Amino acid sequence: MAAGGDRLAGVRGVLLDISGVLYDSGEGGGRPIAGSVDAVARLKRSGLKVRFCTNESQKSRGRLVGELRGLGFDVSEAEVTAPPPAACRLLQERGLRPHLLVHDEVRSEFDHIDTSNPNCVVIGDAGDHFSYRNLNRAFQVLMGLADPVLLSLGSGRYYKQSSGLMLDVGCYMKALEYACGIQAQVVGKPSPEFFRSALRELGVEAHQAVMVGDDIVGDVGGAQRCGMRALQVRTGKFRPSDEHHPEVKADGYVDNLAEAVDLLLQHADQ
Amino acid sequence: MAAGGDRLAGVRGVLLDISGVLYDSGEGGGRPIAGSVDAVARLKRSGLKVRFCTNESQKSRGRLVGELRGLGFDVSEAEVTAPPPAACRLLQERGLRPHLLVHDEVRSEFDHIDTSNPNCVVIGDAGDHFSYRNLNRAFQVLMGLADPVLLSLGSGRYYKQSSGLMLDVGCYMKALEYACGIQAQVVGKPSPEFFRSALRELGVEAHQAVMVGDDIVGDVGGAQRCGMRALQVRTGKFRPSDEHHPEVKADGYVDNLAEAVDLLLQHADQ
Known part of the structure; x- marks a missing residue:
């Protein structure tokens, strides 16, 4: 495992990218990534603060949340930080x-x-x-x-x-x-203003938060520049070359959101 | 006149951009720029070598030449250097x-x-x-x-x-x-290979040639980097800020092709 759970001590809040982490969008509402529905539920039960931080700008938040709920995800519109309102x-x-x-x-x-x-x-x-x-x-x-x-x-x-x-x-x-x-x-990831507004809504400081995303530059690099830690999932748009990116190195690489949550529940808030 | 005719001594061949210099393309075949039909005819009668050097890649050369001839221009397919054959x-x-x-x-x-x-x-x-x-x-x-x-x-x-x-x-x-x-x-302007192939077809050396175009970067800058001189016309996509471009300075700025030809016929081959 190339994950780096030891880097997750003191985490109190988690920002989750949506597309490529929770689900792959597509015809008929897309399909959930294996293990992600359960992973979101476990994260929410754990007491860690959770917020969804997406660059989705093809669907309204209402439509997006409706689709995610249809796929079994526990998510509400008020939990989503997205570019249009910003x-x-x-x-x-x-x-x-x-x-x-x-x-x-x-x-x-x-x-x-x-x-x-x-x-x-x-x-x-x-x-x-x-x-x-x-x-x-x-x-x-x-x-x-x-x-x-x-x-x-x-x-x-x-x-x-x-x-x-x-x-x-x-x-x-x-x-x-x-x-x-x-x-x-x-307006959106990787803009620092956007991450900071998501952190305010999450209610934790940057050094207490971790971003989980599939985009090595927009999610991982952007969050790290704001003082957060960041995990990259090997789902969605992930490509093997991301693990050797010339400029950005994630605090951990995990197979999917389920593995990210395993790690967080083992190591966070220690 | 901000033209710089004194910089045109020794010119033996002329490369003419088409769109924005001869005509503005558009519905119904576009419309000629005032004075350009006659300017091309005068240039050809003068004994200077003439070739058309275009980045047109929306029409075949046959269609382009057909339209230009329909507008009254003396031009044949064999006189046109365009990106697709290159x-x-x-x-x-x-x-x-x-x-x-x-x-x-x-x-x-x-x-x-x-x-x-x-x-x-x-x-x-x-x-x-x-x-x-x-x-x-x-x-x-x-x-x-x-x-x-x-x-x-x-x-x-x-x-x-x-x-x-x-x-x-x-x-x-x-x-x-x-x-x-x-x-x-x-493949096309401002690629040096493209200009060099147009010069070969024109049959003169770079230092004996002048490019006339409406694009300060693609026409003027590109031709100058190949050792040619270049005039910018104030027609087509020309904008007043082009005359203060941070990187490219034309050998002359002229109101249109007619004025460029006036200058060339006064000063070229001296």
Whole structure:
């Protein structure tokens, strides 16, 4: 076992990534990763604080939680930290009116936001809505602004669906950055603000928390930069080369969430 | 006039970009830029060698030349240097079998290339064919290769159609580079190999040639790195900030091709 349970002493709270850790999304709501339903239940019974920290921006939190509950997971909407609400707070603080390039499913999360006469673009994981026409429209809005602002709901390269690897929002963010000669502001992992807001909601300090994710850069590297510890699971988008990543080394590598929870229950809060 | 005609002594050959210099593409074949039809005719009558050097990868050369001739330009297919034939030579030299993410219009340029069991991806300006599904398919092919090779027919950020600015292939190249953690090989401007092949076809040395284009990086910077001189026209995708580009300074800025030809006929071959 390449896990490093000895590095988990003093953990009081756990942030769990969802896609690739709890389940692989896909047709018909996706499928749970073996052992994960039970692992979440054991973690919650253990007394450790638990929160779900996702970059999901293709589904509303309501829809996501509904699907997860349908698969047997014990999760409620109030336990999920996701990019759209964080983006809405930021838009309101800065007086920004977005042109939205997001999936129809998450558009409702922006219902209370003024989108008239846009002065920025918000891009999410729009999936099939990433047509040439839609991306070009977002590009034209940005090019028409004296000071173009692009907010991206995550910066992921790809995620795993049951049918295979799928391009994530980060790729389209890079396309627009290149087209306009600008740098996007990422709302979501690995943004430190996003992790800190999840920690506040979890109610523990960074040094008392561990992130469990399948993304070596977005989950593991991002959490570590905030002073948290992080485990990478060998499920979801995990690839063997992640264990030799040139810049990021997880505090432990585990086969799946079930093994992560075994370790946490053995070593945490010691 | 901010042109710098004094820098044009000794010019014997001229490379002309097409889109944004001769015409703005768009619905119904696009429209010529004022004075450009006559400017090409005058240039050809002058005795200077002339060749067209384009990154057009949304139309076959036959279709492109047909449209230009329809607008009144004196141009033949044999006078055009374009990325698809250069890519075919490279594929054959290296034994590569491409998965093609290109516009249907240019697919015929690859008819003689083996595309079975792909071991690389070729991406062109696919326009509306840049759907999420198609880009994802190219991504999955690359991720399935031990040594992923991505050839891009140009690296342009955007171009100007009569209806407005349009995303070019470079943005989608950047998206795939980011998704796969790789670097694409660009076939087309500003690749030095591409300019050198245009110079060979033009039949003059780099120091005897001038490039006329609307792209400060792809046309002007690329040509200058090959030892050519370069004029930027204030048509097509030109933006006023180009005249203060942090890295590239043209040998002259002219309002349009007509003014470039005026200068060339006054100062070239002296």
